[in-house]
Amino acid sequence: MVSDSPAVASRGMIRVGASVAALQPVPPDTRRRLQLVLAAIWLLDGVLQYQSFMFSRGFNQMLASVAPGNPQVIADPITWAAKIVAQHPVPTNAAFATIQVLLGLGIACRRTIRPALAASIVWAVAVWWFGEGLGGILNGGASPVNGAPGAVIIYALLAVLLWPVLNGDGSRQPPFVAAQPVGAMVAKVLWLVLWGSLAYFAVTTANRTTQGLHDMVAGMASGEPSWLSAINRGAADVLTQHGLAASIVLAVLLALVAVGVFLPVPLSRTAVLLAIVISVLIWVVGQDFGAILAGGATDPNSGLLLVLLAVAYWPRSAAIRPTPEPTEVQSL
DSSP, X not given: OOOOOHHHHHHHHHHHHHHHHHHSOOOOOHHHHHHHHHHHHHHHHHHHHTSGGGGSHHHHHHHHTTSTTSOXXXXXXXXXXXXXXXXXXXXXXXXXXXXHHHHHHHHHSGGGHHHHHHHHHXXXXXXXXXXXXXXXXXXXXXXTTTTTTOHHHHHHHHHHHTOOOOOTXXXXXXXXXXXXXXXXXXXXXXXXXXXXXXXXXXXXXXXXSTTXXXXXXXXXXXXXXXXXXXXHHHHHHHHTTOHHHHHHHHHHHHHHHHHHTTSOHHHHHHHHHHHHHHHHHIIIIISGGGGTTTSOOSSOOHHHHHHHHHHHTOOOSSOOOOXXXXXXXXXX
16 A cells, blocks of 8 residues: 655645644634623623612603603603503513613623614614613703713623624724724714713703702712712812813813714724723713612713723724634645
């Protein structure tokens, strides 16, 4: 018998090595890490929805409270949904909580991430209407500090911008993670719309009064731990009688963030970093981490989601060639 030649043996070893490499777990890239953070937030929402408070009339009252001030076409369905929850508090709340847990688990699993993200968009839009009253944007009470334009609609935006897609021809990566599913220009326009709307809400009538921001921040202190209440009181003292000036400054900063992604990379990075700083301040000082520590919260509010969104827009230094997938070497 004739033994295999060294060349044939070498090709066999290459094929085996390539197959073994293909079985190795793929380390998560930035997009995947952001998807996993989004999944964790959905899971947190589901856990919060399982609180005993949510199985009482408190949840029904929470839903009904977002109806006043909205146009009748928006308010009537909210009132109708709140009545159904009031009649069947346990099964309806259990269903809401379970759906959010399943969304989180679905996004965390690579095999189910696409249907889970699609379902999260539908669920987020429904909750934005029936649970948040469109974030208060139509009743005059919307503010970037209290969560406008509604935390849950940012979940839907993140689902679109973090949608898993192929790298095309594999030659170049997009300028930032959020650009990959929809293209850089569309992603930038979505950023402009979101942050531009926050700048607008910062100077609406309810927010530019002398005590508007003071009352909003001070009102968060109730029920919070002493250290967080102290932060609220300190920030409220600074804002006393300076609501108009603070609103204008906040609006200008938010407007700079909105247009910043259209600037060259160094300036764009500065704008995204400013967005992260503002979001963290809003989340800590204005939203008290979504009032999770006070009990009765259903989500971490918009501040955390805005941070996650900003990270998805962090500009890359240059378009980088992605690492090629391991492939089997064909025999000659």
